[in-house]
Amino acid sequence: METLKKDIQEGIAEKMIKITGAEAVIKCLLEEGVNLAYGYPGGAIMPVYDEIYKYQDQFHHVLTRHEQGAIHAAQGFARVTGKVGMVFATSGPGATNLVTGIADAQIDSTPLVCITGQVGSHLLGSDAFQETDIIGISTPVTKWNYQITKASEIPEVIAKAFYIAKSGRPGPVLIDITKDAQFGELDFSYKKCKKVRSYRAIPKLNIAQVKEAAALINSAKKPFIVWGQGVIIGGAEQEFKNFIEKTDIPSASTVLGLSALETKHPLNVGMVGMHGNYAPNVLTNSCDVLIAIGMRFDDRVTGNLATYAKQAKVIHFDIDPAEIDKNVKTDIAVIADVKESLAEIMQYVNKTEHKEWMQEFNKLYNIEHEAVINNQLNPTKKGLTMGEVIGGINKETKGDAVMVSDVGQHQMFACRYADFIKTRSNVTSGGLGTMGFALPASIGAKMGVPNREVVAIIGDGGYQMTCNELGTILQTKVPVKIVVLNNSYLGMVRQWQELFFDKRYASTEMVSPDFVKLAEAYDIEAVRVSKREDLADAIKTMIASKETYFLEVVIEQEDNVFPMIPTGASVSDIRLS
Amino acid sequence: MEENKNFTVSVYTENNIGILNRISAIFLKRHINIESMTVSKSEIEHVHRFTFVVEVPETLIRKVVGQLEKQIEVIRAFYHTEDEIIYHETALFKIASTHLYDEKIQDKLKFRRAHIIAITERYFVIEASGLKEDINRMYEKLKPFGLLQFVRSGRIAITRPKMAITELLEEIN
Numbered sequence: 001m002e003t004l005k006k007d008i009q010e011g012i013a014e015k016m017i018k019i020t021g022a023e024a025v026i027k028c029l030l031e032e033g034v035n036l037a038y039g040y041p042g043g044a045i046m047p048v049y050d051e052i053y054k055y056q057d058q059f060h061h062v063l064t065r066h067e068q069g070a071i072h073a074a075q076g077f078a079r080v081t082g083k084v085g086m087v088f089a090t091s092g093p094g095a096t097n098l099v100t101g102i103a104d105a106q107i108d109s110t111p112l113v114c115i116t117g118q119v120g121s122h123l124l125g126s127d128a129f130q131e132t133d134i135i136g137i138s139t140p141v142t143k144w145n146y147q148i149t150k151a152s153e154i155p156e157v158i159a160k161a162f163y164i165a166k167s168g169r170p171g172p173v174l175i176d177i178t179k180d181a182q183f184g185e186l187d188f189s190y191k192k193c194k195k196v197r198s199y200r201a202i203p204k205l206n207i208a209q210v211k212e213a214a215a216l217i218n219s220a221k222k223p224f225i226v227w228g229q230g231v232i233i234g235g236a237e238q239e240f241k242n243f244i245e246k247t248d249i250p251s252a253s254t255v256l257g258l259s260a261l262e263t264k265h266p267l268n269v270g271m272v273g274m275h276g277n278y279a280p281n282v283l284t285n286s287c288d289v290l291i292a293i294g295m296r297f298d299d300r301v302t303g304n305l306a307t308y309a310k311q312a313k314v315i316h317f318d319i320d321p322a323e324i325d326k327n328v329k330t331d332i333a334v335i336a337d338v339k340e341s342l343a344e345i346m347q348y349v350n351k352t353e354h355k356e357w358m359q360e361f362n363k364l365y366n367i368e369h370e371a372v373i374n375n376q377l378n379p380t381k382k383g384l385t386m387g388e389v390i391g392g393i394n395k396e397t398k399g400d401a402v403m404v405s406d407v408g409q410h411q412m413f414a415c416r417y418a419d420f421i422k423t424r425s426n427v428t429s430g431g432l433g434t435m436g437f438a439l440p441a442s443i444g445a446k447m448g449v450p451n452r453e454v455v456a457i458i459g460d461g462g463y464q465m466t467c468n469e470l471g472t473i474l475q476t477k478v479p480v481k482i483v484v485l486n487n488s489y490l491g492m493v494r495q496w497q498e499l500f501f502d503k504r505y506a507s508t509e510m511v512s513p514d515f516v517k518l519a520e521a522y523d524i525e526a527v528r529v530s531k532r533e534d535l536a537d538a539i540k541t542m543i544a545s546k547e548t549y550f551l552e553v554v555i556e557q558e559d560n561v562f563p564m565i566p567t568g569a570s571v572s573d574i575r576l577s
Numbered sequence: 578m579e580e581n582k583n584f585t586v587s588v589y590t591e592n593n594i595g596i597l598n599r600i601s602a603i604f605l606k607r608h609i610n611i612e613s614m615t616v617s618k619s620e621i622e623h624v625h626r627f628t629f630v631v632e633v634p635e636t637l638i639r640k641v642v643g644q645l646e647k648q649i650e651v652i653r654a655f656y657h658t659e660d661e662i663i664y665h666e667t668a669l670f671k672i673a674s675t676h677l678y679d680e681k682i683q684d685k686l687k688f689r690r691a692h693i694i695a696i697t698e699r700y701f702v703i704e705a706s707g708l709k710e711d712i713n714r715m716y717e718k719l720k721p722f723g724l725l726q727f728v729r730s731g732r733i734a735i736t737r738p739k740m741a742i743t744e745l746l747e748e749i750n
């Protein structure tokens with residue numbers, strides 16, 4: 001009897017495996033289906049890195065050249081795949097180097113889990129070596145964060161982190177783990193998180209709201225849709241297309257909504273916002289019903305709120321109740337996952353046609369084409385334009401590429417002129433406008449969709465903020481295509497100086513190193529083009545290459561992005577020159 | 578311009594470390610000065626209740642409450658106007674004991690919610706509670722005697738309308 005009892009007890013004891021907190025971290029990630037992370041090691045996260053080493057046959061870690069590179073790479077990965085991007089960093093400077101990327105992910109609703117090491121819990125609050133209050137620092141820019149001080153907390157907190165990062169309106173989560181919690185032991189078991197008591201990821205669809213919205217849409221003479229990234233995050237591209245095709249409503253995208261609907265769809269009337277298309281901006285102030293879908297009325301979209309769509313009744317579809325009436329007062333709010341609400345509303349909307357109304361968009365498009373687009377895509381002036389480079393890339397990729405852009409004039413040209421035929425193809429820093437985003441984000445994007453062409457479009461300024469990540473490319477051989485549009489200026493700021501500061505170019509002229517030599521130093525094939533006749537071939541060679549390829553295009557120095565709504569102006573006061 | 582009004586904001590949260598930081602950051606971002614704040618347990622286990630008093634336009638407080646509710650660990654947030662709540666504040670006044678037998682002070686203490694809660698050789702302490710104005714009035718009355726210390730609490734409030742937290746938690750779970 002006694003021995004039997006003892007055997008049973010030992011059997012149980014064997015099943016409950018004791019492992020370290022650091023090992024638990026990796027096991028949890030594997031349980032979540034994550035086997036790729038970006039990061040940079042250091043003292044306070046070394047126990048975890050030691051486990052990454054042990055698990056290297058199952059878990060892949062990419063060493064970037066800076067923590068900012070790591071987090072932007074994870075963002076690129078998350079944006080193209082819809083999965084959670086994973087980042088590791090050490091305490092102190094490692095953690096603070098993540099902050100820009102966390103803020104960027106927060107405002108663009110990108111799901112990320114960042115794990116930072118922290119000094120031992122007995123040292124917390126003592127200004128220990130490399131101690132920073134990363135929980136305090138990251139609070140305003142994370143969807144959720146948590147500091148773990150005991151190994152036993154690790155599985156539950158990581159499970160919760162993944163659930164929060166990806167559910168509802170996604171966002172970045174930061175978990176800070178003290179060194180003693182990484183070394184400490186726990187009985188490991190893992191259960192995925194399916195709910196958090198105080199958190200309602202997806203509001204319940206209210207059918208009455210849907211019916212009310214449908215009735216208003218059915219009665220509209222000049223309805224107009226502005227859609228945003230919510231359509232992509234919700235995976236509602238098909239539902240969205242069904243909806244606009246049945247109701248025949250002209251639809252325009254925000255920067256982050258681009259590629260949810262193919263560029264050439266007959267109902268796609270372009271992009272709204274500061275550098276958006278003429279027709280959708282102007283007609284925002286003529287429509288009778290404005291339907292906002294998964295977008296948040298950012299000030300770059302609305303211009304002056306006092307004059308924005310004042311004549312229209314506004315319907316707002318969004319998953320986040322806090323977005324309703326935040327900037328623009330709505331008449332009807334449909335608060336739910338757009339995949340669900342758009343599918344539901346199909347039952348109540350009539351099949352309609354809005355031919356004459358659509359004509360107004362076409363008329364204004366022709367004006368814009370004449371005044372701006374044609375000159376940008378088929379320029380006659382000597383210098384190369386950013387628009388024609390994007391046009392040239394479209395020709396070679398047939399719109400099938402993932403376009404990762406940095407921040408500045410080139411970004412607006414990329415967003416205005418890229419042809420998208422597939423969703424999740426436009427990766428750019430929208431809400432924060434983070435220069436330095438594109439190169440690392442393109443690395444993550446390519447790792448996320450290795451079978452797709454990934455082209456990074458970057459200005460000479462932004463490129464120099466994170467071109468250290470060429471080192472990551474050197475080591476990983478990830479075959480991204482890098483296009484630097486070099487105008488020897490911080491172009492976008494220079495444009496503002498030209499237009500609003502009497503051409504006082506204060507600190508916007510930029511001397512750059514030989515970018516071709518720099519790429520070559522990292523063992524990357526590189527070419528510089530400065531003549532129109534060489535451009536097409538250079539792009540062709542780049543896209544045909546199976547390896548990483550660098551192309552520098554020397555651009556007209558003082559080219560401007562138009563149309564433009566100056567800050568504070570009304571969307572209908574958009575300038576064509 | 579929409580006029581400022583006094584609002585009492587009640588926030589029900591999980592009882593976790595760091596939540597105060599998260600909540601106050603939202604007021605901070607909108608540049609709202611918090612007039613007073615009280616935190617305590619609520620009627621529900623592991624649920625804490627924050628009571629803030631702020632003076633802002635109503636459209637703004639509605640947005641702030643939306644942002645508050647969005648926080649993962651916030652269960653619900655409400656805002657109420659003055660006539661929707663029953664509230665209280667408490668104040669302590671420390672006065673030198675030379676005044677203890679002063680008839681004028683005795684007079685002041687006739688205010689129905691003021692009484693002496695401690696007496697020593699050197700000082701005595703008066704506690705008073707009531708509406709903000711009651712406390713202010715008491716302050717003005719006692720000030721001439723010289724206040725060695727004065728402190729007042731944040732507001733605590735019970736709302737006239739129902740705040741259906743228990744039902745809400747049941748619905749989520």
Ligand SMILES: Cc1ncc(C[n+]2csc(CCOP(=O)(O)OP(=O)(O)O)c2C)c(N)n1
Nearest residue numbers: 408409410433435459460461462490491492
């Ligand atoms: C980190 C960061 N710092 C500063 C800015 C402000 N800014 C916006 S666009 C821009 C110029 C970008 O120049 P460049 O990268 O050369 O691109 P271009 O506009 O010439 O295409 C600057 C400085 C920013 N967006 N991000």
